[in-house]
Amino acid sequence: MKIGKERIKGFVMKPLASGTMYYGWEPSPAERKAGWKSMKIEAEDLGRAIEAARKRNEEVVNWREGGAKPAAVKRYNAPQTWGAVLDRYEREKLPALAANSRRVDQTQLNLLREWAGKHPLAWITRARVRKLRNEVCPQADAVPGLIREGVRDIPGHNPAFKLLSKGREVWSWWNDHPENGRSVANPFERFGLPKPPARDQLWDYDAEVAFVASAGTLGWHSIGFALELANVWGQREADILNVRAANWREVTLAELDMQRDLHAALASPTGPDAGKAMGFGIVQRKTRARNAVPIAGEMRERVELLIAAARKRVLACKAAGQVVPIGATNLIVRDFTGDKWRGRDMTGEPWSQRDFIEKFGIIRAHAAAQAREQGNEDLAERLEGLEFRDARRTCVTRLANLGMSVPTIAAVTGHSIKTVERIIETYLVRTAAQAGRGMVALLGAARDRKERKESQA
Template identity: 30%
Template sequence: MAKIRIPLLVGKTNKAGITSWYWQPSKTLADAGWKPISLGKDEGAALAAARAENRKVEEWKAGGDRPAGIDKKQQNGTFGALIERYRRERLHGVSASGRPLLKPNTVKTYKPALRRLEEWAGKHPVAFVTAARVTALRKAVARPIADGGLGHAGAHHLLKTLRLVMAFAESEDIIPKGSNPATSFGLGAPPSRKVIWTPEDDAAFDAAAYDLGLPSMALARELALFTAQRESDLIAFTEGQLTELEIFDRGTRELLAGEDGKVMGWTFAQEKTSDDDADTWMEIPIEPKLLVKVNAALRRNRARDRAAEPRRLLSYVIVDEDNDGIPFNERRFIRRWNKVIDHAVKTTGRKSMENLVWHDLRRTRVVRLRRRKMPKEMIASITGHSLAAIEAMLKVYGPVDPTITAAAIASSLDTPAATPIADEQEKSA
């Protein structure tokens, strides 16, 4: 009697001769979200179950019902299929050496744009994407956010992503060379952000955080302004990253040492967002007063972690106090951040704070250090920016900084400006 073969049905026989049956999806199906299924030891029931699962796959391939958790099947030749291939080969692709082509942070920035582009034209053939339709897309998304658009920055990022996808189509001979309809999409890059925090903003944010019972958010702001690091690195700051640093200059050591004579600092690998840059190993000393706050936070968080069920054995400096003190992910951190900003605006009336974002703290630190006449090379050693990035930032702020301008004016004077009070003092002397 011929043995019945069902696609994707796999039998595994143990040493006792008992066969267990499984429905095992191919790699392509697994990438789309299909999961292996254990079908038990009854061969007849397993055959029927495997046939039923295969029918679901065929319906999905034909564009029919899509089970929960399964990605939408993109038909060959569609713009959606092109995006799916772009994700696989560019976003998640690897080089010949096995190294990812893009860094995780870079991949994250492209995912929302690719989803929007799928919604826009995913079901259509690639040829649907014409210069005229790109123009129509630009007009729709470049409207202000309040009017249902994405705003200038969001629209520019979306259209730039479309240009990359269509350039990929050119490189793979999916469309003719030189026919990228998004090459010139008619929207210039948004201007660089020029927002910096004021000391009043600092105080209002911290007061709002404490008022909401979120002291971790106040500490996060203070650490961000002191270290000038990204939120992704700061929310990953664990007790194990707070270590003693070897500082050999005696004067520097005396300024930074705590009561125990040790200089403690935050040590970690700073993950670069640029795919051309290697991660940078950072060792940032934490000044004594701020260190007291960090240690106090760790003590609180450690006690909460050990009392949790199940126990959490690794404690973080910044935690989600609205969620039993668990570590943050970036999405929840941004929600808490916005909650504090909204409360600060409500309680102080400082409407300008609505425009403050986390990354502005890095820029603020750079500007404040420069106002203290710190050399650019020293600023870069604190922030982990490249010297070129620091110089680009200071092109915006350096020429109009009032402290630097005042110093320049003062240095241009031959003698101190005379005042009536100074004249009287000179006469009486």
Template identity: 25%
Template structure:
């Protein structure tokens, strides 16, 4: 019986005498494996290499990083969040895997971690904050369980300051995009604008999730289940769209999107439409804003988008509504109607 070894890396090289040889490694960059693939010697060497790689000695940061990834807290994350966390944990391991846990209580340790974040920030301030936040979260988890004696990363603030207060798609942005974008991307735009869902969830959304009246899905990041009633304009588009794949959204050729492929096509369409300063992700916040402008309560908005009530409130308060002039006009008209003793205009 042939045994499939996960992560096995094969490299073929041509020698100076013209012969071709193949080398096998436990993983990319890992130790070379002796013997023929599938032989007892080969499998034993592979298992030994994997065991050494996964073993984390007590007393160093790598141990708590691995323990966290085996915890129920980590298991409870959505699949997208798990992938994002693992990516950041690998960054932490690359720098601090052998960092002694006993040194966490040393006041100088905080400075070491913040200096690391500052180095990451030279490439991306947002990713630097994300990596640092994951480290702080894991240390907090470890501290609560008595695995470490201190969390030097708590309350460190951020190096990235979001400017998303202005990042709302306006009616002019929408009109420009809808006039220039191809039909398959117009459908993506309308799905995001009318459902308030994340890009990844919409790209994976199957036709079976749409029953003609609602779209039902489980969000990949949070695991929240949402049922979104379909607005008339979106329903017209959906019902007129030919089913060419399992997923609702497809490429121009009718195949399911990859995330990188969609982002590239989206950037091209936005540029062609002359729309600047907003992203696909901003459609999620724009959906929240427009629902609020329509006098929807925070609970109603959360039911559609899958946000928590707290997050809806935070979005409305801090990021979007302060810059939406339509709210100001609506507020003044309501006050005028109230003081005149007439019915509040719709």
């Protein structure tokens, strides 16, 4: 009831036949369900009645905050908001993820929180999830048909799928949480949007050469080398950019299963580790999987030069009496870029992900422009569709096209056997080289059968 300018929750007053006033307090439906009862207020005047109603409201507030309550009243259970669940997920799940995965997940959680963080879980329905889907991807209902027609990069498709998939994951996680006493149907299930088709872009050799050339022209040799190393080694961008001199180590004969011919092929007759097989040993930042792979030939020589440069940077810091900065021994560092941070020249420092991606895009655009100037529109279009992450798929595909076994590919890239099989099935582009080998095999088999038949005649 509103008294003057003040609204007093639950307070009621009405005239009686006796000519006096009845004062009372009434609980809300939820409060009544929890055990709160209607209360008659015995008061001589309105002021004292209002004071009694305020006191009862204070008791209700205290109850809602987990404080004392009448014996007949049930413990208050605050309605669970979507934002509270997201906060819990963020605290309990995100710390275990690698930095890049954490950033990706955090973006999705922030969007879900902005959408419905203040609402109780009951507010989130399948209809509202579908509405969110359509807001992010206006063509959502047409997506399955467009994919069947070969259309890619449908506006909003990938963001909507990632967002709703994360919502489904969080809801499922909360349903299984030991502190959640009430599991309810997941409104994010079957949100009516197929998984975006896997990228099938590969770094063809001519595209790689063009990119590396442009990187050199623009003075960012380190980015060109990063791409070449990724195409050979098949690691993620974060792992490539964080390779350090300390990751370079000897690969022993025992590690090569005592295969002396293999050791001889990997060993270098020159350089600081002449006669030894050398390679990288890392723990992948995303999966924490250990990966060790030998490096040989020209790539080894280039790695050794970068290691020498990294050690020189460390010695220069020590000679100048300076603290050796974090990342001083990284092999892939900023070339002279003119970039500054708080007035400090950043040349020789590790690349940040943002700056690396920015410069990568500039190099790619330059390479595509050069291809067009030379009349090679096909190469230009392929370059424009490529990203650094495609190098990981390229490495797997190149090894598969060379006839390498799944275990061999897994040993190079650090994937599990099952993951390599899935990558090959999903990403391996059916190239002309593959078709050519198959055709040669078929024709060869047909020729052999014909020769056998003729010899038997």
